[in-house]
Amino acid sequence: QVQFVESGGGLVQAGGSLRLTCAGSGSAFSIKPIGWYRQAPGKQRELVAAVNVEGRTRYTNSVKGRFTISRANANNMVYLQMNSLNAEDTAVYYCNRDPPEADYWGPGTQVTVSS
Numbered sequence: 001q002v003q004f005v006e007s008g009g010g011l012v013q014a015g016g017s018l019r020l021t022c023a024g025s026g027s028a029f030s031i032k033p034i035g036w037y038r039q040a041p042g043k044q045r046e047l048v049a050a051v052n053v054e055g056r057t058r059y060t061n062s063v064k065g066r067f068t069i070s071r072a073n074a075n076n077m078v079y080l081q082m083n084s085l086n087a088e089d090t091a092v093y094y095c096n097r098d099p100p101e102a103d104y105w106g107p108g109t110q111v112t113v114s115s
Helices: none
Strands: 003-007 010-013 018-025 034-039 046-051 057-059 067-072 077-082 091-097 109-114
Touching: 003 091, 018 034, 018 091, 018 109, 034 077, 046 067, 046 077, 057 067
Parallel strands: 010 109
Antiparallel strands: 003 018, 018 077, 034 046, 034 091, 046 057, 067 077, 091 109
């Protein structure tokens, strides 16, 4: 059974930074692409960044140059370093496979950016 648990969110001022951590467990974590997703109030959940098994990354346009995704397969972790945060980054952040599996959504971690 696959499980993802997110942590590292919080309240930060605009221009600040946060580092999110995704702890994965279960089947074949290290051989699947993993993504960070976010859902802001009243909006659909969107893919923010993803990393494949070889470490190749991709980002949604709004976070390019500000966010960095990385993974440590040895300990089943995926990270999201978020810099230069702004109010539009306020959302609940989740990790999941890329593409996501409906049964694998975790509780998420809240990121709130104050302007």
